[in-house]
Amino acid sequence: MSRLPRMLRDQVAEWLADYQDVGELPAADLPLQSLPMVWASSSYVARSCIREPELLHDLVTSGDLERPYDDGEYAARIQRALAGVTDEDTLNGELRRFRRRALVRIAWRDLAGWAGLEETLRELSDHADACLGAVVSWHETRLRERFGTPRDDAGRAVGFYVLGLGKLGGRELNYSSDIDLIFGFAAPGETDGERRSLANQEFFTRLGQKVINSLNAQLIDGFVFRVDMRLRPYGESGPLVMHSDQLETYYESQGREWERYAMIKARVVAGDREAGDAMLQALRPFVYRRYLDYGALESLREMKGMIAAEVARRRLEHNIKLGAGGIREVEFIGQAFQLIRGGRERGLQERSIIRVLEYLGQHNALPGFAVRQLLEGYEFLRRTENRLQAMKDKQTHVLPEDPFDQQRLAYSMGFDHWDRFQERLAEVRRHVHDHFDQVFAAPQAEHGRQEHEQPELGDVWSGTVTGEAAEAVLGANGFEAPSECLERINAFRDGSHCRSLTETGRGRLDRLMPLLLGAIAAAERPDATLARVLDLLEAIVRRTAYLALLVEHPMALSQLVKLCSASPWIARHLALYPMLLDELLDPRTLYAPLRRQALARELRERLDAAPGDDLEQRMEVLRQFKQANTLRVAASDVAGVMPLMVVSDHLVDIAEVVLAEVLDLAWSHLEARHGRPTCRVDGEAAYPGFGIVAYGKLGGLELGYGSDLDLVFLHDSRGEDQVTDGDRPVDNNVFFMRLAQRIIHILGATMAGGVLYETDTRLRPSGRAGLLATTLEGFRDYQQEKAWTWEHQALVRARYVAGPEALGEAFEGVRREVLAQERDADTLRREVRDMRERMRSEKGSREAGQFSIKQDRGGIADIEFMVQYGVLSGAARAPRLLRYTDNIRLLGELSEAGWISRDEAGLLVDAYRAYRARVHYLTLQEEPAVVPAEVFGELSGQVAEIWQRLMDDD
Numbered sequence: 001m002s003r004l005p006r007m008l009r010d011q012v013a014e015w016l017a018d019y020q021d022v023g024e025l026p027a028a029d030l031p032l033q034s035l036p037m038v039w040a041s042s043s044y045v046a047r048s049c050i051r052e053p054e055l056l057h058d059l060v061t062s063g064d065l066e067r068p069y070d071d072g073e074y075a076a077r078i079q080r081a082l083a084g085v086t087d088e089d090t091l092n093g094e095l096r097r098f099r100r101r102a103l104v105r106i107a108w109r110d111l112a113g114w115a116g117l118e119e120t121l122r123e124l125s126d127h128a129d130a131c132l133g134a135v136v137s138w139h140e141t142r143l144r145e146r147f148g149t150p151r152d153d154a155g156r157a158v159g160f161y162v163l164g165l166g167k168l169g170g171r172e173l174n175y176s177s178d179i180d181l182i183f184g185f186a187a188p189g190e191t192d193g194e195r196r197s198l199a200n201q202e203f204f205t206r207l208g209q210k211v212i213n214s215l216n217a218q219l220i221d222g223f224v225f226r227v228d229m230r231l232r233p234y235g236e237s238g239p240l241v242m243h244s245d246q247l248e249t250y251y252e253s254q255g256r257e258w259e260r261y262a263m264i265k266a267r268v269v270a271g272d273r274e275a276g277d278a279m280l281q282a283l284r285p286f287v288y289r290r291y292l293d294y295g296a297l298e299s300l301r302e303m304k305g306m307i308a309a310e311v312a313r314r315r316l317e318h319n320i321k322l323g324a325g326g327i328r329e330v331e332f333i334g335q336a337f338q339l340i341r342g343g344r345e346r347g348l349q350e351r352s353i354i355r356v357l358e359y360l361g362q363h364n365a366l367p368g369f370a371v372r373q374l375l376e377g378y379e380f381l382r383r384t385e386n387r388l389q390a391m392k393d394k395q396t397h398v399l400p401e402d403p404f405d406q407q408r409l410a411y412s413m414g415f416d417h418w419d420r421f422q423e424r425l426a427e428v429r430r431h432v433h434d435h436f437d438q439v440f441a442a443p444q445a446e447h448g449r450q451e452h453e454q455p456e457l458g459d460v461w462s463g464t465v466t467g468e469a470a471e472a473v474l475g476a477n478g479f480e481a482p483s484e485c486l487e488r489i490n491a492f493r494d495g496s497h498c499r500s501l502t503e504t505g506r507g508r509l510d511r512l513m514p515l516l517l518g519a520i521a522a523a524e525r526p527d528a529t530l531a532r533v534l535d536l537l538e539a540i541v542r543r544t545a546y547l548a549l550l551v552e553h554p555m556a557l558s559q560l561v562k563l564c565s566a567s568p569w570i571a572r573h574l575a576l577y578p579m580l581l582d583e584l585l586d587p588r589t590l591y592a593p594l595r596r597q598a599l600a601r602e603l604r605e606r607l608d609a610a611p612g613d614d615l616e617q618r619m620e621v622l623r624q625f626k627q628a629n630t631l632r633v634a635a636s637d638v639a640g641v642m643p644l645m646v647v648s649d650h651l652v653d654i655a656e657v658v659l660a661e662v663l664d665l666a667w668s669h670l671e672a673r674h675g676r677p678t679c680r681v682d683g684e685a686a687y688p689g690f691g692i693v694a695y696g697k698l699g700g701l702e703l704g705y706g707s708d709l710d711l712v713f714l715h716d717s718r719g720e721d722q723v724t725d726g727d728r729p730v731d732n733n734v735f736f737m738r739l740a741q742r743i744i745h746i747l748g749a750t751m752a753g754g755v756l757y758e759t760d761t762r763l764r765p766s767g768r769a770g771l772l773a774t775t776l777e778g779f780r781d782y783q784q785e786k787a788w789t790w791e792h793q794a795l796v797r798a799r800y801v802a803g804p805e806a807l808g809e810a811f812e813g814v815r816r817e818v819l820a821q822e823r824d825a826d827t828l829r830r831e832v833r834d835m836r837e838r839m840r841s842e843k844g845s846r847e848a849g850q851f852s853i854k855q856d857r858g859g860i861a862d863i864e865f866m867v868q869y870g871v872l873s874g875a876a877r878a879p880r881l882l883r884y885t886d887n888i889r890l891l892g893e894l895s896e897a898g899w900i901s902r903d904e905a906g907l908l909v910d911a912y913r914a915y916r917a918r919v920h921y922l923t924l925q926e927e928p929a930v931v932p933a934e935v936f937g938e939l940s941g942q943v944a945e946i947w948q949r950l951m952d953d954d
Contacts, residue, residue: 001036005407005416008040015039015046023053026060034112041111041412044393048104059105068109068119074102074130082134091138092214095131096221102127103175107390111412117379118354120386125171128179131215131224132162132270139210140271143203148193150185150200158186159272160204160241161279162211165231169265170351174386176395178228179215180262183208183241186275204241226395231262244279251286257299257339263287264338265351288343294548295508296339300332301440320381320388321397325429327385329436330378333357336439337365344579346609353378370435377432384425387412399425457521458514460489477521485530489517492534497541505544512551519558523565532564532571539575546578549585556584559635566638567924569705570631576754577627591639593632593650599657602629607661618665619746622658623753629654634705638924644917645888651703658756659692659709659802666742670735675726677735681719688717690736690773691803692743693811695763700797701886702916705923708758709747712798713740713773716807736773763794776810783818789831793868795819799885816882820875832869833951836861851933851940853915858940860915862947863887863908869951870894887912904946911939 001009016039019025025032039046049056059065081098085091106123109115115123140160150158165180167173185204191197198206215224232238233250242250251259264287268276311322321327334356342348347359354375361371387409388396400406403418410421455473459465465473474482492498493513501509516533523529540546550557560581564571574580583590594602603625610617633650636642642650667690677688696710697703717732724735740761747756764770765782774782783795795815800808839861845852854860867890875881878897884890888909895905914936919929 004036004040005411007404007407008411009036011043011404012036012039012046015050019050019053022050023057026057028060031056031060031065031108034108034114037411038108038111041387041408042107042390042392044390045104045107045111048100052100055101055104059101059108064105065108066114068115069123069126071126074123074126075133078130078134082138085138088210088214091135092217092219093221095135095214095224096219099127099131099224100221103393107175110386111390117382117386121167121172121174121382124173124175124177125168128168128173128225129164129269132164132179132181132211135211135214136160136162136207136270139207139214143207143210144191146193147196147198147203148191150189150191150198150203152187152189152200156187158189158200159275160185160207161271161273161276162269163266163276163280164269165262165266167265168269169267170353171267172352172382174382175389176393178226178395180228180231181269182229182232182247182266183211184247184276184279185241185243186272186278187245188243200243201239201241205239208240231259244275244282247279248282251283255286257296258303260287260296260339261300261303261335264335264342267351284349285343288338288349289545290343293340293343293545294552295504295545297336297440297552298508298548300336300339304329304332304440316398318399319397320384320399320425320429323429325377325431325433325436326397327378327381329432330357330374330381333366333374333436333439334360341365344609366435370438373431374435377428380424380428381432384409384413456514457517460486461493461513461517462510463493477517477526479521479526479530481527485527488531488534492538495538497538501542501544505542505547508544508547508551509541512547512557515554515557516550516561519561520565523561525565528568529561529565532568533561536560536564536571536575536578540578540581543578546581549581553585555587556581559584559587559590563635563638567634568926569924570634570638572926573627573631573634577624579624579753580628580631583628583631590632591636591641593629593636593642594653595650596653596657599629599653600660603657603661615665615669616751619749619756620751620753622661622746623751623756626654626658626756627753630705634924637920644913644920647920648702648704648916651705651707652698652701655694655698655703655709655757656801659694662743662746662756663690663692663802666739666746669742670739671724671726673726674728674730674735675724677715677717677722677732678725679717679719679722679732686719688715688722688732689804689807690715690739691807691811692801693798694801695794695798696760698801699799699885701799704916704920708760710760710763710794712761712764712779713743714776714779714803714807714811715773716776716810718775718777733771733773737771740773763791776807776814779811780814780817783814787818789828789872790835792818792872793832793835793865796868796871796890797885816879819871819882820879822876823872825873828873829869829951832865832872836865836951845930849933850930851936853919853929853931853936856940858936858942858944858947860912860919862943863912863915866908866947866950867891867894870899874899900946900950907942908946911936911943914939 001012004012016025025035039049078098081094082091085094102123106115106120106127110120150160152158161184163169163182163184165182167177168179168181173179183204185200187200189200191200191203212227212229216227217223229240230236232240233242233247233254251263263283266280266283268280307322307328308324311317311319311324317323319326331353334353337360338348338350338356345363347363348356350356350359357366357371357374357378360366361368366374385397388399391405391408391412400409406418410416410418413421415421415424455465455469457473457477460470460473470486471482474485479485498506498509517530520526520529520533550560560574563574563584603622606621606625607618610621630651633642633647633654637647679686679688691714693699693712693714694709695712697707698709713736715732715736717736722732723729724732730738744759744761747759749755761772762768764772765774765779765786770782771778783791787795795818798815800811840855840857843852843855845856852859864887867887871881871890871894874894874897878893881890881893881897884893891900891905891909891912894900895902900908918931918935922929922931
């Protein structure tokens, strides 16, 4: 008592005297030590104990005051409390007594400092769940006794469920919260009563009314919960109860943004949980859009604006929930990310705002310091809210004006004086509001509102300035052909894509275009950039969430213009896959492509967020992963921050990570149907493996943008009993053939995210006439006895890229064995040269003065064929030639082996790099790999001289 501030000490002493007039204090040290602090902080707890002295004795002697309750404990306790209750009046009285005991216990543990915030919120929510569950069950039982069991048209029993929204749904209830509920039932029909039946709608409406009355009615013992049904479809004018199909139809056709916001926390809190969970699952696409919905940010901003206006109108600045920097702003920050990104990141499909903020920090969506300040602020504000409401069991969020209550609140929050509490509260609210502004401030809010004397680009878009005046504005801003640019702008603005926009969509476009035109005008090639950006906009303009993204994020807009200016390939890539616009938000990740291990982690996280049994969704995730990471590589490429060889390394990493996952995905699908392949080798059971060998650019570590994958599929099934071990067994060869087909399908199927990779399997043994999946033994035999020289040339660049390690080592052994054969040098040279001449005649440039970088004399193919000839002719004597599959390192090995001089190897390496760099550049410019002959005239002549020395007979 001596530690209490004087005015609180006097009040507690008076209450103690009142208590001792009606009972004796329990003889327990810990409760007695905490009693002054608890009673000083809450007149509700003190008066409840005085009114019912046995309540405190029961809490102390039972030990309930000193321990947290387990999950389900409230439900078990209320069932015992209501056992034997047969009339409604008794039910309602028991519920209120149960509530008083629960709230005194929870408040005591909270105010004494024995329970943290999360425990307090969880127990308050569990208590509400238990009360709801018990009341629904009690009334439903009585109604069924009168009218029978509700059934659907097929005679199945129909269940009633209660959805809790808001703080109840999030298990974040405070002491005096309303509970926001929606009532539903599984299906229409009628009850099977013998004397009287009711339509299911009427039965469950009566049930809902009974539940509300038992909880909400203000009786002599108070109420249990204030029930708020206004969040149901159509609000107060809508039916009290709707069946699941009606609910789903409503949200699909009429659901508004604020209802998406409300449904984030929706949880089945009572009744038929299976039916309720099915309903929530059906509504998930309404709440969490598959695309990045930046339009939600605008809607939340408007909602917060209305709240702010109401706060100002009612002078609620000191409201710690609704005022600036209050609880609602913390919730809005987390829920903005949930609505925008939750469809793509299942980690955000979370009801607890604490978990959401932690997730945002872990995934760098918010800076670490911001997350810390928001979590600290949320805890402080929620504890303040709880202590404020626990004082008198009143629903309030407004700081007290009475000095006594101010002292009480400050003391309960751990402050000696009200002024110090206010200082800390002001600091917390300032931090929260600053972070709220960072997320919600409209970055372009003032654009277009400033008066200007001279016409601007925004006036050209709006049509305020037309004709020659508009052309003059465009010319003054750096556009080289202003008349053509104006024609293009007008055609886009007046075209069908824009005319069909909704009012909201048109508003977003009108806010975006002046910003976009300004950024384009500042680009290096504004005319070409304008054409590319408008082509992209035509592809995305009807999906106005992407317009919102660009309006909301100036950085994304500037990166879009920068990349479109640098590369038409990137512009077209973004137009085909607009979900990639999200990648433009953060240059730190856009220009920092991931390497192998980081790519594998990112893909695993993306797939873990997708439903495990939804193959189509997982295929779409793979495509989004590939497209996003290819964009990062291309962005770094055009920005000049990555050399050519590293570009290919990144593209190879992406392809191999994808192939490994596709193999696992396809294998799991077939194993689930047919079991695992087995065989017997020398009487021992064995489990054959399956692997993927890459030829061509992937095998040679020289992958480019849009490269096909040349793949060969191998397995090592052999011996006896080659059959799968599942319920529907098939021959191993059939299993592996279907596995290869499934891999090709997953890679090549056209979906919203495009095609993963085009594949070419013609390099397998016997080409198109051969088996799609070949045994390793069969592969060896074919290479040794039937393969053409050009197939051995291709094998030089072959590399094992996915599958079990043992099979990979076995393949490498076969590859070495085949390539290390002794060959007649003259015959080999003639066959390689003849193949090259046929290629040149078929694919070389036909125009004088033009040089095909890949196919003309002295180009890429000449270098590749020389390398292949060198390896095939020298590997028997120099096994080191078989260590690598890429041309750059192979040229180094050929030089070390003495096949060519160091200078010649250096020249060929320089030429090969220069050629490939130009091909990469031309690919990003969407131009053919052909340049004027003089560009590489000297270099191609030097390469041709080496070819003549090495490959010609003379």
